[in-house]
Amino acid sequence: MAVYKRSYRGYSGPLTSRRTRFLVISRYAARGIFKSRIVTGLFILCFFFPLIMIAGLYLNHNVRVLSMIGMRTDHLMDINGQFFMVLMSSQCSMAFLLTAFIGPNMIAPDLANNALPLYFCRPLSRMEYVLGKASVILMILSCITWIPGLLVFGIETTLSGASWGWQNIRFAAGIFLGSAVWICLLAMLALALSAWVRWKLVAGALLLGVMFVSSGFAAAVNAVLRIQSASYLDPGKILTAIFGKFFNLPLDFGVSLSGGLLAYAIMCGICILLLSRKVRAFEVVK
Amino acid sequence: MTPTIELAGLEVHLGKRKILKDLTCSLSGRTIGLLGPNGAGKSTLINTLLGFHKPSAGTARLLGNDIRTQIEQIRTTVGFMPENDSFIANMTAVGFLRMMAELSGLPEEAALERAHESLYYVGLGESRYRKLGTYSLGMKQLAKLAQAVIHGPKLVILDEPTNGLDPPGRQRMIRMIREMKEAGDLRIILCSHLLRDIEETCEEVLILKDGRVVHYSNLEEERKANLRFVELETFGDDGGFVDALEELGCECAMAGERRVKMVLSEGIEIRDLYRVAESRNVQLRRLSYRRDSLEDIFLKAMETPNGRV
Numbered sequence: 001m002a003v004y005k006r007s008y009r010g011y012s013g014p015l016t017s018r019r020t021r022f023l024v025i026s027r028y029a030a031r032g033i034f035k036s037r038i039v040t041g042l043f044i045l046c047f048f049f050p051l052i053m054i055a056g057l058y059l060n061h062n063v064r065v066l067s068m069i070g071m072r073t074d075h076l077m078d079i080n081g082q083f084f085m086v087l088m089s090s091q092c093s094m095a096f097l098l099t100a101f102i103g104p105n106m107i108a109p110d111l112a113n114n115a116l117p118l119y120f121c122r123p124l125s126r127m128e129y130v131l132g133k134a135s136v137i138l139m140i141l142s143c144i145t146w147i148p149g150l151l152v153f154g155i156e157t158t159l160s161g162a163s164w165g166w167q168n169i170r171f172a173a174g175i176f177l178g179s180a181v182w183i184c185l186l187a188m189l190a191l192a193l194s195a196w197v198r199w200k201l202v203a204g205a206l207l208l209g210v211m212f213v214s215s216g217f218a219a220a221v222n223a224v225l226r227i228q229s230a231s232y233l234d235p236g237k238i239l240t241a242i243f244g245k246f247f248n249l250p251l252d253f254g255v256s257l258s259g260g261l262l263a264y265a266i267m268c269g270i271c272i273l274l275l276s277r278k279v280r281a282f283e284v285v286k
Numbered sequence: 287m288t289p290t291i292e293l294a295g296l297e298v299h300l301g302k303r304k305i306l307k308d309l310t311c312s313l314s315g316r317t318i319g320l321l322g323p324n325g326a327g328k329s330t331l332i333n334t335l336l337g338f339h340k341p342s343a344g345t346a347r348l349l350g351n352d353i354r355t356q357i358e359q360i361r362t363t364v365g366f367m368p369e370n371d372s373f374i375a376n377m378t379a380v381g382f383l384r385m386m387a388e389l390s391g392l393p394e395e396a397a398l399e400r401a402h403e404s405l406y407y408v409g410l411g412e413s414r415y416r417k418l419g420t421y422s423l424g425m426k427q428l429a430k431l432a433q434a435v436i437h438g439p440k441l442v443i444l445d446e447p448t449n450g451l452d453p454p455g456r457q458r459m460i461r462m463i464r465e466m467k468e469a470g471d472l473r474i475i476l477c478s479h480l481l482r483d484i485e486e487t488c489e490e491v492l493i494l495k496d497g498r499v500v501h502y503s504n505l506e507e508e509r510k511a512n513l514r515f516v517e518l519e520t521f522g523d524d525g526g527f528v529d530a531l532e533e534l535g536c537e538c539a540m541a542g543e544r545r546v547k548m549v550l551s552e553g554i555e556i557r558d559l560y561r562v563a564e565s566r567n568v569q570l571r572r573l574s575y576r577r578d579s580l581e582d583i584f585l586k587a588m589e590t591p592n593g594r595v
Contacts, residue, residue, distance in 0.1 A: 008407065008462075008469040011400065011438025015391035024388045032376075114372045118433060121336050121366035122389045123358050281338040 021124060025132025026139070033102050033136065042101060043140065046094045050148035053087050054155055061159040079156050081247030084171050088149055088243055092182050095141045096211065102140065103190025104203035106133045107279065112198045120281040130191060130275055137187040146179035174246020181264045182239050188271035195278035211235060228254025232263040288350045289314045290441065290473050291335070293499075295344030298327075298334050305330045307497045308344070315504070317467050319484035320477040321584060322494035328477045329369060331494070332443055336366060349441055349473075362391070365439035367430045369446040369477075375419030379405055379429050382418055383436050390437035397436075404432040408462065423450040427459065435466070441473045442466065448483050456483075463487045485580040493587040501587035505580065518546045518559070519572035527566045534558060 034040050059065055060076045077083065110116055119129055153172050157165030165172075190207055197203040214233050221230035231237045231253045238260040244251035255263075291313045298306040306327050320328045333339050335348050337357035345352055351359045374382055380401045387397035405414040408428040413421070418429060427450060434442050447463065448456045464487055466472050478484055484491055485505070493501040520527065521544065528538050528546060535551035550556075556573070563570050 008435065008466045008472065009403070009438065010440075010470055010472070011392065011396070013396050014393060016388070016393055018391070021389065021391065024385065028385050109374060109376065113375050114368075114370050115374050117338070117366070117368045118372050118386060119389065120338065121361060121364065121368075122386070122437075123361045123391065124389055281336075282333055 018123065022128040022132035022135070025119075025124075025129060026136040029106060029133055029136040030139070032105060033140070036101070039098070039101050042094075042098055043144070046091070046098060046144035047148065049090045049094075050087065050152060053083075053152050057152065057156055057159060079160070081171065081249050084149070084153070084175060085243055085247050085249055087152060088145070088175060088178060089240070091145045091148065092179065092239060095145050095179075095183060095186060098144065099137065099141065099186040099190045100204045100207045102137060103186075103207055104194050104197070104200035106137070106191055107194040108198050108200055108203055111195065111278070116279065117281040126276070126279050130272075130279060133191055134187045137190060138183055141183035141186060142179070145183055146176045149175035149179060170246050170248070174243055178239060178243045178246065181242065181261065182235075185235060185264055185267055185271075188268045188275075192271040192274040195275055231255050232259060235264070235267065238263055287314055289347070290316075290318055290349060290475065292347040293344070294346065296331075296334070296341055296346050297343040298330055298339050299342045300330070300339065304342075305497050306334065306341075309346075309497075309499055310344075311492065311499055311502060313490050313492060313502075315488070315490035315506075316472075317463075317474045317476065317488045317490070319488035319491040319505075320475065320494065321481070321484055321491055321580075322479065323588070324479060325496075326494040327497040328479075328494055329445060330497075332366075332445055332475070332477055335360070336364065336443070337361065363440045365434035365437065365442040367434040367442070367444045367447055369449065371426060373418040373426060373429060376417060378415050378417055379410060379421070379432075380414040382429070383433055386433045387436045392437060400436050400438075404436045405429075407435075408432045409458065424452065424455040427451055427455070431459070431462065435472075440471065441475065443475045443477070445477045446479070447476065448478070448480060460486050481580045481584055491580065491583070493584060495588060501583065503580075503583050508583070514550045515575060516548050516550060516556070516559070517541065517572075517574050518548065518570060520544045520546065520563070521569040521571045522567065527563065527568045530562045530566060531559070534562065 034043075056077060057079065059069075059071075060079065066076060110119070116129075120126065150172060153165075153168075153175060189210065190203075193203045193206050193210070197206055215236055218230045218232075218234035218237065221233070222228055231241075232255060237253050238255055241251060241253050241255035241260050242257060243249075245257045289312045291311075293309040293311050296306055296309040297304065309331070320331065322328050330339060334341055335346055335353060337353055337360065341353070345354050347353070348360050349363060351357075351363070353360060377385070380398075383401035383404055384394075384397045387400050388394060392400060402411075402414065405411050408431050410425060410428050410432065413425065418426065421429060427447065431444070431447065434444070444463070448459050451459060460483060463474060463476065467474055467487070474487070476484060476487055489504065489506050491501075491503045491505055492499060493503070528540070531538050531546070531548060534554055536548045536554060537551075538546055538548040541547045559573070560570065
């Protein structure tokens, strides 16, 4: 329609699928996130360590290159559980740092500008709104956690042979499962804090605070009561325990795999509860 | 025609407080005004119709869709302009509207096209690439209107659309609401505490007070009816004048010396009154129609104890 025809006109064209409508939220959120140069820089930085690891794998399997650079040709490093533990710990730490930057931008601006009624007066449920916001964090964090982890695993399998891959398939499972629970928790925690704290800077600081405080609190309880079960309060320790189980590492924090997953589920549940109280078209003040 | 709003014993509690109390009515007009003093429950009613608050008893229907079971259908066919500032400050107007259109189900290209169209339509065409946070209050109101109509809804709910607008801005908003009413099959619910806004745009009015419906008025009918009520002031010997009018079928009543109040019967025009006056040699010094304005209706409704339509 020409711009000079300024009269009201209805719409009778096609509509997009209802099921994928929440991806509109993700798309616009992602666009907003990558407007920040700091976030873009940090995101790129997150790929350095996996690239170094991939370079290490290449050297490990290439005798000619090793001899050219004057290194031992028989053995550069062991590709075992410890190798993947170092990789995934690093990537999960980077994911945590990145979440502290991107998480507060998710819901806080919509709440601060009272934009939620505009979302929810359309065919979009509260769950889809949260799913849309969470999916963008999950996609970004996936790009720096389990995707490079599995890529490294795949490259090693290609270089060492399929038999190595089958023998160590647990590593792949650990990379995916450990990363999945970690990024789900980070996404939920970031959204919950973003919904409750409207200042972006404070929300980011609070995310860091929650992690460090819970870690410190768990360590203090363990030390005072001479127990190990308080480790379930420390998300970092639970993650290490999950990776340890899959990477065959002798870690004993008193955290079982099933207990750790349950603790994560409870933490995510609390975050969802916090979100359900805040993500509403109108807040009813009692 | 499907009623625009049907309320059937609708009750809403917010916390422990009962906000809407047993609302029952059916309104079929193309433009419906919701009137009431502050705290009457107008905005709560709108929020309930949009599914933001759950009814504690009864139900309501918008364009035939039940708010308890067909809320998604309602949200697909309805556009909403909230009362308060609602936008995303760091987005451009065109970006914001495009997102809202896509959330309503429009494909990307159509959403972009409609975003430009809607902004031109409301008069923000020249400022469409500016961030919403830099808009003045009046511009924000217009941007809110644009997002409410971008997906071509069948019903638009406007909550206090003229809030914060200067007189020219208000006139412009009222003109656009009238245009929307006249263009196509769009229906409008206008919620306001400003009587003039409602009077200038609406066909039907629902007046709320303390969460109850206290009055329903069909303004179109009222306007027509007002034209049949005439008050005359005569001079000279008026013997037989009133009788002659009654012979024509008009209902007359003396409202003081030489003052007659009357209801014109069907087929009787004002010129007939002059004809009778001339034949009876009576001078008509004053002739006026009853003007029962919305303000009168509103004030009467505020005096009424709890009522029902």
